[in-house]
Amino acid sequence: MPELPEVEVVRRGVQQWASHARVTDVEVLDDRSLRRHAQGPEDFIARLAGQRLGESYRRGKYLWIALDEGYLALVIHLGMSGQVLISDPDIADPKHLKIRITISKNDRIQELRFVDQRIFGGLYLDTLIPAEDHPEQLIPATVAHIGRDPLDSLFDTETVFRTLRKKKSSLKRALLDQSVSSGIGNIYADEALFRARLHYARPTETLTRKEVSRVYSAAEQVMRLALAQGGTSFDALYVNVNGESGYFDRSLNVYGREGKPCVVCQEDGLETLIVRRKFMNRSSYYCPKCQPIPRRARW
DNA sequence: CCTCGCTCCTGGTCGC
């Protein structure tokens, strides 16, 4: 499943191959992949066709390409299984192809193909508005409520700390809450908690500034590591913008490691086994020794 | 306003 590092890889690919190209044709093969585009496929096609694409941006797992005209952006969310492929038109359509955007750049015709098996992702056109905390930056209106992600240079730990102190929730729930900070999914939430030696059921209002800093720094670190390795994925569904799979599972220390020894404990000569628990209807992995259950846990 | 559980969707896997 695409996590933030994969989305950043896709953004870079889109920037290289699609930015400053002209849209010559748009084909919607499955209306369900037009997420949130209430006006329907005809409107999407009519407004996108003929446009010149501008720069590519990202916040959390939202990716968008600004259009040269009209303060509009083509917003892309990969969801669970979305892929963006840049292909020559003579290459056969892949399975689950949902939207085809034919582009022309330097007299070369290519296709930006949106492929999605589970249809949790999708595309839509949205208006660009100034970001509230930094009005020089433009952001799609539907993405404006999303917090900055840990890779954003304007990400502010102090703001997050104050937000968490006011909340009555659990730490993992807050990590996954996209209005607090964006781009942290189930996998990186578990990895960040493990590295910060904090338990997911820790009540947010009891967190110290130091602990908040630790867990978000950990999230940033593990995502930068993934990015340096070309994206995290152990799901063959994920393919980057040029159609190449990314692999990174060896760098995950807890996620998916139920019953396997904790790598930190192992260095101390202890054999603690990673535990899996149901939390928020999702799997959570943690080390019972490194991440003890807090005295006043909030499930 | 805040918190939290439900829901969308498909394909792979497992037990009987």
Next chain:
DNA sequence: TGCGACCAGGAGCGAG
């Protein structure tokens, strides 16, 4: 071998 149950999960939405 067939079939149903279950699992994976981002994020919007609405109930309380």
